[in-house]
Amino acid sequence: MSVFGYIFLTVEKEHLVDEEAQRKALYxxxxxxxxxxxxxxxxxxxxxxxxxxERREGGRMLDRCMTGDLVVxxxxxxxxxxxxxxxxxxxxxxxxxVALYCLDIGENISIKDKxxxxxxxxxxxxxxxxxxxxSLCESSGHGEAIRASKRNLKKQGKYIGGPVPFGxxxxxxxxxxxxxxxQKIIQAIIAMREDRWSYRDISDKLKVEYEVQLSHAGIxxxxxxxxxxxxxxxxxxxxx
Numbered sequence: 001m002s003v004f005g006y007i008f009l010t011v012e013k014e015h016l017v018d019e020e021a022q023r024k025a026l027y028x029x030x031x032x033x034x035x036x037x038x039x040x041x042x043x044x045x046x047x048x049x050x051x052x053x054e055r056r057e058g059g060r061m062l063d064r065c066m067t068g069d070l071v072v073x074x075x076x077x078x079x080x081x082x083x084x085x086x087x088x089x090x091x092x093x094x095x096x097x098v099a100l101y102c103l104d105i106g107e108n109i110s111i112k113d114k115x116x117x118x119x120x121x122x123x124x125x126x127x128x129x130x131x132x133x134x135s136l137c138e139s140s141g142h143g144e145a146i147r148a149s150k151r152n153l154k155k156q157g158k159y160i161g162g163p164v165p166f167g168x169x170x171x172x173x174x175x176x177x178x179x180x181x182x183q184k185i186i187q188a189i190i191a192m193r194e195d196r197w198s199y200r201d202i203s204d205k206l207k208v209e210y211e212v213q214l215s216h217a218g219i220x221x222x223x224x225x226x227x228x229x230x231x232x233x234x235x236x237x238x239x240x
Contacts, residue, residue, distance in 0.1 A: 003030055003070045004061050005040040008078035010048065022074050029072055029103055037072075039064070045174075048077065051085045053092075067097045076102035076109065165225045166214075176229065185210055186226050189219060 005026040007019055019042060030037050041057040052058035058079070065071065071093075073079045079102070080086030093100055093110040100110040164170060167186045169179040185206065192202050199216030206212045206219075214222070 001068045001070065002038045002064070002066070003035045003072065004064065005030070005037050006058065006061060006071060006073040006079055007040060007042045008046075008048075008073070008075070009042065009044045010078070017074060025074055025103060026072050029101070035070070043078075049082050049085070051081060052079055052089055062092075065093075065096060065098045070099045070101060072101045072103070074103045076105055165229060166222045167226045168229060185212060186222065189223060193223070 005023075007022045007026070009019060023040065026040070027037060039061075041061040043055055043057040046055045046058075053062050061071065071079075076086075079100070080089060090100070090110050097111060099108045101108050164176070167179055167182040168176045171177050188210075189202055189206075192205065197205070199219050202219055203214055203216050206214055
């Protein structure tokens, strides 16, 4: 049996609990029943309503779960996401015989517990009925939370999705950094512009010399985006 911990980092005020506090709570809870956390999965920058299996860390955790394993998290809302998706998740965990313990509820909410050699229904059936009822009236109220999460990640200089600008790449910390090979092409473009080359002539040159197809409008956009990225990085360094 393996025990996995799931940490969800959100900027929503009503759910705001920092990572260290969650770590301590999960370790303490698991130790209280003589268990040991095998691995912690830390989710960041993901919408609450996104199904757990579609989240980066949540999906990894579910792939790791085998029959008889346990998952612990602080808040049921962070892992269930919504009534509909939460119901699907609990059904899947029941089928795999994986227990889900939520500290805010205080019990296993996915499968029946055994106590004193008899079957104890626990709160799993109650939670299932609650999710079914909520699914009838649930509304999508997390739009602002998603936007706030993206603003928070942007302040940290982290990549929040969308096309990666030419000349840049996303590193393991989800931060945009310069792509050396593409930056060489950008420097060549800058040099040609300083020599008064037209955008169309630059485009033709890139096809021949670098085997890169860029339109004259694309070249203009690349130069503009690259300049803004470097100015933002310089401003951040000055502020730090």
